[in-house]
Amino acid sequence: MPVTTKYFYRDMLERVAATFIETFLAIFVIGDMTTVETASIAGAAAALAVIKSSVASRFGDKSASAID
Numbered sequence: 001m002p003v004t005t006k007y008f009y010r011d012m013l014e015r016v017a018a019t020f021i022e023t024f025l026a027i028f029v030i031g032d033m034t035t036v037e038t039a040s041i042a043g044a045a046a047a048l049a050v051i052k053s054s055v056a057s058r059f060g061d062k063s064a065s066a067i068d
Contacts, residue, residue: 020046
């Protein structure tokens with residue numbers, strides 16, 4: 001089944017948002033950092049999720065997930 005661009009970006013946005021929120025909450029609750037530092041680390045993790053989705057789109061069924 002070919003994956004449409006709309007589906008790919010929606011899937012990628014969901015993964016990036018979840019990564020940002022999970023990372024932010026984990027560091028904020030466990031770590032002893034300011035909100036700005038925590039948000040910048042979570043932003044870096046979200047950027048890596050974008051890269052991972054882009055790379056994953058080159059394999060498998062062309063979705064944002066490498067395994068489907």
